[in-house]
Amino acid sequence: MSRNIAIVEDDTDQRENYADALIANGYNVKTYGNRVDAFAGMKMNLPDLAILDIMLEDEMDGGFDLCRDLRAIAPKLPIIFLTARDTDIDRVSGLRLDAWDYLTKPVNLQFLSVRVTSLFRIVDTLHTQTTELEAILRLGPLQLDPNSMSVRWNNKEINLTLTEFWLVQALAKRPGHVKTYENLMQITRQSYVERNTINGYVRRIRKKFKEADPDFSMIQTVFGVGYRWQPE
């Protein structure tokens, strides 16, 4: 049974390109050009995953509004924002709406497929108890379940996006080992990442951990090189 993916993007070329790539990967794709059509269509036929642009035609925050509406009818629907807007405010807004990930354009379609696949795997794990489980990573107070993309610190749930999850996973896998910016850029599985983009991710990750534990200081900056997870 192939998955249904809804793509909401007002730019036809991009929309069709996404669709082509995802169809090629074996997904059923429904595309929408504006918020009203998208909500109407998805309400009728709820997809398994939605990829939303934020600016839809003349609505500056059309994607956010749509996400909010969708959350009302499908609280668990995985949603990925794929947008040209990459300010912290936009990211925070997106994640408040329980988006699973927040990607910025230009996006690499191979990476997008990988991401979608990963997300579906996580969804599967959450919904159906499959047997093929990756080992849960435990490191002191950190508990990291790659199957459900869930991260706990001192048994408190840390709500990370997929990208953030991957970064934490990469750092925590080898405590004390420096992950250079280049390493981390690849881990984000995004096309165009600068050092500062990584800094931004790490800043947001630290913030989320600090919300759970104000003394959190496990992610160390190795100035000029990258980051590392502090060894015990």
Place this chain on the structure above:
Amino acid sequence: MANGKRSHGLSIRSKLLLVAVALLLIPWMGYEYVRGLKTFLLQGQENALSLTARAVSTVLNDRPEFFDPKTGASELIGQPSDLYAFALPNYIRLDGDVRDWGDQINQMSHYDGSRGLECGLDYDPASLSYSTVIGYRGPYLYGLFQVTDDHFLTRNMSLRSLNKSDHLRLIIENPGGRVKRYVLTAAEPGRMSVYLMDKDWNYPLTGEPNYDLDAEITPTSDGYIIELRIPRFMVSSQSRLGFVVADVDDPELRTLEKLLTATKRSDSSEPLSRLLIHSPEIAKILRGLDRPVARIWVLDREQQVRAVVGKLLSEQPQESKPQTWDERLRRWYDGMLHDVYNLIVGGSEADFEDIATDVSHRNDEIFKKAVTGLPQTERRPSLDNRAEILMAANPVWSGDQVLGVVVVEQSSHEVLKNQKQILENIISVTLLVIVIITAALLVFASRLTMRIRRLRNATDLAIDPDGRVRTTHIVQEEDAGDEIGDLSRSVSGMLGRLSQYTRYLEGLPDTLAHELKNPLNVVNSSLDNLQDEIPLTKESKYMTRAKNGITRLGSILTNLTEAANLEEALKGESRERFDLVHLVSSYVEGYQLTHPNRKFELEIRANPLNVEGVQDHIAQMLDKLADNAVDFGEEGSPILVRLDKHNNHARLMIINQGQQLPETMRDRLFDPLVSVGKKNAKQSHLGLGLYVVKLIAEFHAGKVEASNRPGQTGTMFTVSLPLAA
């Protein structure tokens, strides 16, 4: 720049004060006005005096008897004198019978020892006193002396000396100071002998008696009567006369005991007085014209003074001592006002010296002219030059003949006295107006200057040195309804528009990046799909190049948004205290690892350097500075990172060899979208890196500057951050 240069012009206040100098025209105007008024008043008064002179002369017209030069004495009216000559009803017979004196007998004056020349200490009025009256008729002057004497003693003819009996002394001083002394004595009642004496009254100058003078002595019950006749030729109108009654009581010793005078002792030793003809008619006429502040002279053709009446000086009220302070202030103000008034009007003092009334002759030019028949007016200074005196002269006619001249004099002070109050008020008001207007102008100018200065300062502060709009709302003068208020509001409006424009400019990279990302995404995703559709293209070098191009484009777009995102991000950061030396050391170490082809040298001159801030952003700043040094430094040359302490600031210097900065760019280097130096096609230099450095330095209350290495090639970037307390 916000702190524009001050041009060195005059301030508004100075200019307004300069304009206020024009106010000095007001006192000038007042001055001219007062002067004009004074001239007008004096002219008016001159006319009035002229009319008075004409009126007086009209009264005197056709009365030649007043001007008869043969009338021995002049009519000096209104002048105190001891000797008045009264007109007699008939000629007097020298016979001791006083009835022919008629009513004039009532004019007798009584004299006793109070005027005595030599009366001794034991003077008794009963022993010697007398009454006298002087009269005139025709060519004669007559004198009547009724003497009270307890011992009437006639001359003993055996004694040569003339002062050994009761006698009368007569002194006549004619013009030129020639004094003649006569002794009138008698051996028995009846005719008296008259001798011209030496100046000590001891001996007669000639043995012959004088026959021009006639006198008769008649004993009475309590003394004697002397009747005296003096022909007018012996005295002129300028003569002065003196009479002394001498008393000898002891018939044996015959010593001169008492001398009683009818005339005052003047400054000379002789008791002399002018003889004034008491003419009721002319006196009546002139007294009617008497006024307290004017003097009327009547002169004959020879400019002999025939009569004078009135005074130039009026009585000055005595001023009381000021008591209260406001009285004193008023006094002071009045005094000052008086001075100013005198300065303007030309002081005519109330108190001055002028020609005495008892002169007999005046020869001012005005008389000479008036005698020719023409009315004249003139002004002259008083004798002591302290006052100005107005004069008007009018001839007195008898038929076609000029009999004499009437001259009316008045001090200009008297004329202006009444107007003085008005003039002083004008001066007062003028001064007050000037003071008030000047003060008002000063206050106005100061306020205006202050308001403009406030507005200027607010405007200066509204834009920071980098040209950013700090506030779009100038509060100063915002509510003022005048032009300054308009200016304030239009500056606010301008700042608003400027701020909008600045915001637009600042947002431009972000907007641009955002707008470019969509088409870039189309290209990118299309290439991705193309690779899938035609697997052959995956290996194509053109695909690789296209992907490279897209990567670079993406990098540019990310950089474009970095600065804008940074400003956003900095707002929410919390600062912590850390050691800059530690951070920089590990940074350089790390950066060296990722750039093995460049040599980094770290020079620590102060350790530790604790600052407060956000380590990640400091590292971000170091990234930009290091990238910059790598990009612009000469290949193969080391990059020096130096840390030291300076003025309570931690100072980080990143020094590279190579190209120098153009001087003109040094200030703008840290502005967004400014880039200098070699352009590397493979790397993007949007000029945002150093802008990020500046933003971070300023977020840490520090500053960054770029300079060329003195004396060498290469540049030096210095970041100063305040040390944590």
